[in-house]
Amino acid sequence: MSLLNDLINLNLSETTKKIIAEYIWIGGSGMDLRSKARTLPGPVTDPSKLPKWNYDGSSTDQAPGEDSEVILYPQAIFKDPFRKGNNILVMCDAYTPAGEPIPTNKRFNAAKIFSHPDVVAEEPWYGIEQEYTLLQKDTKWPVGWPVGGFPGPQGPYYCGVGADKSFGRDIVDSHYKACLYAGVNISGINGEVMPGQWEFQVGPSVGISAGDQIWIARYILERITEIAGVVLSFDPKPIPGDWNGAGAHTNYSTKSMRNDGGIDVIKKAIEKLGLRHKEHIAAYGEGNERRLTGRHETADINTFSWGVANRGASIRVGRDTEKAGKGYFEDRRPASNMDPYVVTSMIAETTIIWKPWEATNWNM
């Protein structure tokens, strides 16, 4: 198919100033990514200079047929690793023609939280560890697993090397470079404990950009698995039994936590998170109860716990943070299918804006 590749890789900058912009949005399920492309007259680097667009919301479960237009607002620009040149990927969110965010638009509320003055002042940083599973296209059985059977038990696969221990590295490595090319702040990758499962990390990102970057990284990954003929799954427990689930551990710090004495700010923040455990869990991804069992390096879904270097706790504080007296902590509860706009903004809201003790005082 090399002739097709010659065309796909045509460098248009020699023949035209026009560029192609791929507008990306989240569909009606809250996890299905959608995109379509349009031609623009020349290069654009500022999202506010991009035109709004619209799509058929009746085809994505987001509008009725008689009033189907949903409006796309461009929010962040990344370089297109597939079309290259001056072509771009555009992360968007969705609004009614009247200008209201549609119900599935979680970015809008997150952006409000991240522009709250208290939150802005604390400069929240996020490092998100996105796990995912690769599945064979026709059987939906994990890549590398024998069809109708199972591989040997977990042990050799975590960061493993070799044809019998690592499945799908070409997808993972092309994703890594493609994300760096696109301008996503991807900080690393590793093979996971369950064979066919992988992880990439994005961060540290400030505020709303954490969500934008994870969604673009997910989009690039799904485009790459599409090319590879492999199905991408963000299910938090793809295979029941003695096989690890997939999470999206969210590392978090604020300016106060990063400064001297930050360890006390961290402990107070963890306390507040403990008081809202149920609310957070409800927003941390569908099907998480199949994953947070208390086994396989998770904490039980009904129990809130934290500890230093404890992978069986809800929240883990690293030894280096404990030692330095400042740093960050890791919320291990979010599932791989969480919405990063929801999780990042909720952590900021609970730890920075929410004041449980003030409410108590008022009642006295």
Next chain:
Amino acid sequence: MSLLNDLINLDLSDTTEKIIAEYIWIGGSGMDLRSKARTLPGPVTDPSKLPKWNYDGSSTNQAPGEDSEVILYPQAIFNDPFRRGNNILVMCDAYTPAGDPLPTNKRFNAAKIFSHPDVVAEEPWYGIEQEYTLLQKDTKWPLGWPVGGFPGPQGPYYCGVGADKSFGRDIVDSHYKACLYAGVNISGINGEVMPGQWEFQVGPSVGISAGDQIWIARYILERITEIAGVVLSFDPKPIPGDWNGAGAHTNYSTKSMRSDGGIDVIKKAIEKLGLRHKEHISAYGEGNERRLTGRHETADINTFSWGVANRGASIRVGRDTEKAGKGYFEDRRPASNMDPYVVTSMIAETTIIWKP
């Protein structure tokens, strides 16, 4: 096949001034594209400077064997994305040796309509949304569908991403760049509601060039599917049942519609189209009755209707046009296998020239 590709990709400009011109025309069915190539002494950018040519019309159902020459008149030049360099694609239309357009030559009549002074004054713009389906070569079953079975129901595929939701993107993306390279005014692409179905849009184009550009875009697409080993279908309802059909929605505006107060001109134009619904429908593509059922985002073929943001109507006016009081409207009736020369000129004729 790398050695063959090396030869295909040879850059001849280093060795010769000569160029290759691929002459393209429409065959006897009105939908079959044909082409052949010739060498010319040097680069050409003006179609009127290209020589007329001829072909064997008895092999395309367009002439009898004893008098088979059909004459090709070059009408528009595009860069050749396959041969690149200074090589060109040439969109032509077909005439008898006596100089009369053949019956299948729809461009001739369209060009007459587009040179009518009233039409010229209104500067008609067209944006055409060409849908099409990709089929597996030997089974003629849609690309990505299990042979002998069906994929999961429609829902995940519109603008979808992923190996289980999107089939044939390499064809679509190479077509996008190839058209931009060629000089076709392609404005976008998207995956469609039915899996294996796609859409590209061309426009805004003025007058007769809308038809030329769609035909060249179709030609480039068929050349690319040929490379990919996949069959291209413009059938308006390739799979019966609960699967979307394929259309060629035609967006349209005139100078008056684009100016202040244009919304009233638009409403009058839609009224006139309503009075000629049957005539338009009979020219909007074969087999359209299998597609225009009133379901799957279409209006029933026997009913003429229009509405704002209404995808179930014959004609849709966008919210932004309603808001601004001027703009354009979308005729959703044409099938994917329509002839753009016929549809674009007929819309102009009914809305600008025809006075009921």
